[in-house]
Amino acid sequence: MIAGYLKRLGEDLRKDWQLYLLILPMLLWIVLFLYKPMEGLQIAFKDFSPFRGIAGSPWVGLENFRTLLGDQIFIRAFVNTITISGLGLIFAFPVPIVLAIMFNELQSELGRRFSQTIVYLPHFISVVIVAGIVINLLSPTTGVVNLILSSLGLDRVYFLTQPEWFRTIFIGSNVWKEAGFESIVYLAAIAGISPTLYESARVDGASRWQMMWRITLPCILPTIIIMLIIRIGNLVEVGFEYIILLYQPATYRTADVVSTYVYRTGLQGTQYDLATAAGLFNAVIAFALVFAANRISRKVSTTSLW
């Protein structure tokens, strides 16, 4: 069987060598940058010292994982990660879809381009700047939000030091920053829908609302599902840069996530072994989540990643 496969591969290579040449750089990239570094994962099972090197550092079995799971702060960070991503999934995931459909329904070409450009723009602003804007807007003394609150006769709120507000601020500002750009994928999917579907619906007297629900949405559903699966794969992943810029010890209770935990203990405290263990732990859970999501999706909607 393998011999047969190799033979067929050989023939394919000869016949379509241009195509294989095209894919080669990407394959190399994947091997070099995604598979080769996996060698480093063994650090998670070692008492690692950069000077002794990976080979020279002694094995410690699951000690690093035991330390992690025995650490209440890590457990809390893990729960926070899931909570922030989960809430993001519920509240932020639908926004770009809605945006894409709304753009699609805009009649004026000029108005559409104008509004699209405006919602794409925040994506190109560095998170450092975004964090600065958020901090200024929410400042208890000079922030616009608090000026409005106090002019309405309400109490000023020091938002960034209140754990209850952190998730809202984090997810909200992320939506502002990314939703527009993420809608591009859905716009592309909408552009791919055959116009004949709309024409025949119009002949049958369907309203715009009906066309949106019965044609646009079902047609982009596969794209939505794929994006959802990818998103679920990233459920345990919350980027640390933006959180570090926004959080305070006072908001650790809701804001401390696995990546910031790794940053504090692993990189600042140079405990690479522990940091790798946390990363590996995350990756295993992410894999399980993607696998499950894919399974469910295949059963329910016949769309799946593989």
Place this chain on the structure above:
Amino acid sequence: MRYFRDTLALLATCALLQSGPAYAQDASTKITDDPLELTIHFHFRDKYVYTEDWPVEKKAAEWTGIHVKNVASLATSSSRDAFNLLMASGNLPDIVGGDVTGGLKDDFIRYGMEGAFMPLDDLIKENAPNLKRFFDEHPIVRQAISAPDGHIYFIPYVPEGEFSRAWFIRRDWLDKLGLKVPENVDELYAVLKAFREKDPNGNGKKDEVPYFAREPIEAVRLINMWDARVSGSERYGDFMIEDGKVAHPWTTPTYRTGISKVAQWFKEGLIDTEVFTRGARVREYMLGNNIGGMTHDWFASTSNYTDALKDSIPGINFAPMLPPKTVSGRRFEDSRRATVQPAGWAISYSNQHPVETIKYFDFWFSEKGRILSNWGIEGETYDMVNGKPVYKQTVLHNPKPVNAQMWEIGAGVPRGYWAAYASEEQWTNKMALDGIAMYEKEPGLLQPEFTGVSMNSDERAVYDKYWPSLLTYMMEMQQTWVLGAQDVDASWDGYVARLDQLGYAKVTEVMQAAYDRQYGKN
């Protein structure tokens, strides 16, 4: 050959000893007649590397015959990363050093014990008279940098001087409101209250911020007034030494009282509401807008604001005051200059010229090397006046701060050297000097400094396992209390119990063991 070299060393020693405090002859600083090149990896403060073009380094090469060549790349903007990458590569140049986030002391010791750096004790004993004398005269420095195996693996950057920070207050506001400099907690409370209520800046608005702070370590500094300490060293949230016992200041009964009072003052608006999020430019903001009343910060830099702002804010006088007496009636200053910085340089295991290298390190601790590393080049940046180096007027009156000018020529950089307070004194303004004199006159103001412990690998494993989460939790609760989200008295028992769960007792136990070994039980 060996005999010959030792004789040379002995001769050099004699020459140095004879020359005494005056300035040694060129011959005595020559380490080798054949110019020798040593490689060095030295990335510091996230944006500089050791540079052979520095006039100071050129002079040193001329005097010693040893030329150091930098191999660190400026491509990275993190000195910590640069150092870690070097260690991971395993390919070490002759000298490794730097000044990085979190300090290199633990790294020098840890990798030294793993074999990356040479133990320096014997080298110093045999070849480095200046270093030997320095360590004999400053046993605390030697103890502070000793590894658990008793060796020293690096030559540190040693600062000089005692006081670093002070309490500053708007004395002109005090005069305006008819108040005197607060002598105790109650008076301090009254003063801050008056700053808040009585519109000392006279703009008709209640926009004054009685107490503000630039750094996290200063945000809760007012707990001092209830005898609690913020840190045992210049590092935020460090341990402290009390009667030979290692403890964390944020676990003590005085801290409980202090933090609850500070929370109370915060609630009353006596402390900047945004004290935790304001950022590093708060002094410019608070003083420039004429709204800040009091802070705790560095003597020299904070003293400059009165001069800088005297045109825009007539009459401003933001000057040092003695720490008010605490509730128990004593006076103390919580912060002080570090005895030794976790920066400097070490000799790597692959160095073929350890003797020459240690002599080169020794050169910087000689009188001549010390002047070179603090004042720069004679005739260019300083002149000798009555046998003492004095900065040239052109340096003192340059719009650029003197320390920045020195860094540009390679003086005052964190190589293993001994900073001279006398050099800093020459460019410190009068207000700061008077303030320091006032602090120096008051007996017993300084608190014992925790100079760190070197843990062996078992101890370090325990520390690494528990400490990061402990610190996270303590910082979190500190802010939670100050911001008033939880009541101190109601949650204190839970706090102590949680610290215990997170391994506080285990951490202090290993640190105590390391401390007793390093500093001896006395």
